[in-house]
Amino acid sequence: MNADELDRYLLIGSAVLVLAVLAVRVSLTVGLPSLLVYLFLGLVLGSSGLGIEFADANLAHALGFGGLVLILAEGGLSTKWEHVRPNLGYGLLLATLGSVISIGVVSTGAHFLLGLDWELAVLLAAVLTPTDAAAVFSVLRTVPLRHSVTGTLEAESGLNDAPIVVLVVAISAGSAMDHGLWGLIGLIVFELAAGFAIGIAIGWIGATGLRRVALPASGLYPLVVFAIAVLAYGAASALHASGFAAVYVAALVLGNTELPHRVATRSFVEGIGWLAQIGLFVMLGLLASPDELHWWHVGHGLAAGAILTFVARPLSVAACAVWFKRDVPEQVFVGWAGLRGAVPIVLATIPLAADVPGSRDLFNVVFVAVVIYTLLQAAPLPRLAAMCGVLSDEARDVEVEAAPLERVSADLLQIHVPGGSKLAGVEVGELRLPVGASVSLVVRDGTTFVPHRTQRLAIGDDLLIVTDRSVREQAEARLRAVGRHGRLAGWANKDD
The missing domain is CATH 1.20.1530.20 (Na+/H+ antiporter like fold)
Structure with missing residues (x-):
């Protein structure tokens, strides 16, 4: 394969890929499998x-x-x-x-x-x-x-x-x-x-x-x-x-x-x-x-x-x-x-x-x-x-993104509150996160702020939570439990 052939293949391939991606939107609109x-x-x-x-x-x-x-x-x-x-x-x-x-x-x-x-x-x-x-x-x-x-x-x-x-x-x-x-x-x-x-x-x-x-x-x-x-x-x-x-x-x-x-x-x-x-x-x-x-x-x-x-x-x-x-x-x-x-x-x-x-x-x-x-x-x-009768009426699960914090045994969790989640309306203090985990920042409609304990969460919020690595799984489980069952969710619901 020479350089001209490679250029031609790249042109055709990229054009097909763009058309195929656009076709996904079209196929969803008309109900045709992509x-x-x-x-x-x-x-x-x-x-x-x-x-x-x-x-x-x-x-x-x-x-x-x-x-x-x-x-x-x-x-x-x-x-x-x-x-x-x-x-x-x-x-x-x-x-x-x-x-x-x-x-x-x-x-x-x-x-x-x-x-x-x-x-x-x-x-x-x-x-x-x-x-x-x-x-x-x-x-x-x-x-x-x-x-x-x-x-x-x-x-x-x-x-x-x-x-x-x-x-x-x-x-x-x-x-x-x-x-x-x-x-x-x-x-x-x-x-x-x-x-x-x-x-x-x-x-x-x-x-x-x-x-x-x-x-x-x-x-x-x-x-x-x-x-x-x-x-x-x-x-x-x-x-x-x-x-x-x-x-x-x-x-x-x-x-x-x-x-x-x-x-x-x-x-x-x-x-x-x-x-x-x-x-x-x-x-x-x-x-x-x-x-x-x-x-x-x-x-x-x-x-x-x-x-x-x-x-x-x-x-x-x-x-x-x-x-x-x-x-x-x-x-x-x-x-x-x-x-x-x-x-x-x-x-x-x-x-x-x-x-x-x-x-x-x-x-x-x-x-x-x-x-x-x-x-x-x-x-x-x-x-x-x-x-x-096989459709689900459950609320969508919270989305959790994690990144390790170097030099300390801790993780930074990014939590997105999706539509239908029962996290909406819950106060930060009502999350009852384990000791060693805390909500550090909330991003709402492009605006960031440090929440107080009585701050209520809303659909579309992104939360930044710093947690000790030893309690990270407990923190995630608690967040998911509240997202599914609301502020009264008990620790027994963490595996639901």
């Missing part, structure tokens, strides 16, 4: 549009996996453990048993109804089954759902990629049944368990180290946190474990640890997550060739998506929900909210890169199914959430 806008941008730029040629399946496979790693890292870092913990079993069961049921139903339908041979039928079912973390996380940011629902969907979408990747790679390589069915199941279980263990270990080591080391610049903390999460993926992959499970679990550990500049870190990784989504979907749009699409692809995509959406997904959710006594309306919503996005298309590049017979047709069928059913499922989600 990922479809990114795919459309890729199609416009591709061989059927402006003529940019991109047909390297191996590169698409590598870039796709890289994008998924970044998206899973962002998802884990922004997920609250307190929401996932009570629902982890349900989410994990959906990611494993639920996936098995979906693959069985869809592959049977693809073989007997669509006439595909068993290898392509199972590949199609496996590729379409996992929910997409990027699509699910983006929906959860805009629809205020009950914690039981968000925790379930986050856990499922964060964990179901791992076993499916093992299965698709094994089938594409022709080694799926080398050691029999139980050997394949054992391999999937080992990779998933080892990925979990590696993710927990690296996440804990990284979090412990960051709490004890004061870096010279605040901007370094987001970089290190993100690098540790990606390190978990690389370490697990090197040890032949599930890198996807490792990166999500490591990010989950890091995101739920009291780290310096936590809010800034989450903002940084959210931006990286958006960048990964944009790059991933545009790249997949470039890889697709609308000129190659025939009515056969459209028909099979519609049929396979229908079997998955209206038969396989509801059955898998019902089979898993029975163990956790979830009511039927919640099952309906969880079943419908299992959005597909980049993950199925990325997985479809695995057999394409391996040159499996019929893989190009498989890719086109998956592309059609993802585009149509993502649009179909995403649009009515807010209304369906209200109909199923």
